[in-house]
Amino acid sequence: MTELLTQGASIADLATAFAASPNPYLLLTPDLRIFDVNQAYLDVTRSNRPDLLGRPLFQAFDSGPGQEAPENVRQVRASLEKARDTRQRDHLALVRYSLPRRLDDCREVFEERIWSATHTPLLNAEGEVVLLLQHTMDITDLFPAAPPDEPTTALDAIVGGSVLRRAQSVQEDNRRLEKERNRLVEMFMQAPGFVAILSGPDHCFQMYNAAYGQLIGHRDIAGKPIREALPELAGQGYYEFLDSVFATGEAYEGRESLAQL
Secondary structure, rough: OOOHHHOOOOOHHHHHHHHHOOOOEEOOOOOOOEEEEEEHHHHHHOOOOOHOOEHHHHHOOOOOOOHHHHHHHHHHHHHHHHHHHHHEEEEEEEEEEEEEOOOOOOEEEEEEEEEEEEEEEEEEEEEEEEEEEEEEEEHHHHHOOOOOOOOOHHHHHHOHHHHHHHHHHHHHHHHOOOOOHHHHHHHHHHOOOEEEEOOOOOEEEEEEEEEHHHHHHOOOOOOOEEHHHOOHHOOOOOHHHHHHHHHHOOOOOOOOOOOOO
16 A cells, blocks of 8 residues: 555545445455445445445354354454454465345345455554455355256365365364464473574574573574584584584484583
8 A cells, every 4th residue: 555655546546446446445444344345345345335344244244153163253353453464464365154045935045155364464554454455255156066967077175165165174284273373482482491493404593492592691692503603612512513414314312512602
């Protein structure tokens, strides 16, 4: 947005583009209340603007009463919160999310749809998240469902439910692995011992915990090779045993080893 403004576009121009875009867009406040929507979003969700503005997102769209509704909501909320908290765009490749639909007899039912969404944080000059932009697409028609007793061909499997299930599985695996990685990083950073992770033949510092940082006097060593980060270790044997471990893959254990820093 800032780039567009520097190129001569005004706020009014951006607002007009937002409203007229054929892509469905939703703007949310950081506490996930609906700030604005464009007409394409209203059309795809069969909604009315006055019914949405100012409401919490998951009050306006709760994915219905189905058993999978809480999980559907969790996935969307997690993606939005990740975009907000990391200040980085987050993609939700596939998510099932039901929307209400009014039948001819005026009864309201919930219809399950399949969506793909991208959540982008919008930052102010201070780098704070002021709004979240959701770009969502209804991709249900890309995954036609065959009747239970109808035989499926290989092509049906490629463009149908098999791909959808696999994509959902991969997405969930990625999120699970990310949670596990974050847990391991947190445990690493809180470890009471001196711990650092080095990479490559030059032994560049990738990570180190608070105890290690205190040990070396809180120097800025991230990304630096050990010979540059801790030059006073020269002649004390540490560079050499690291070289040996990297070259041979064999562990080295030193007990009561003196190091002068």
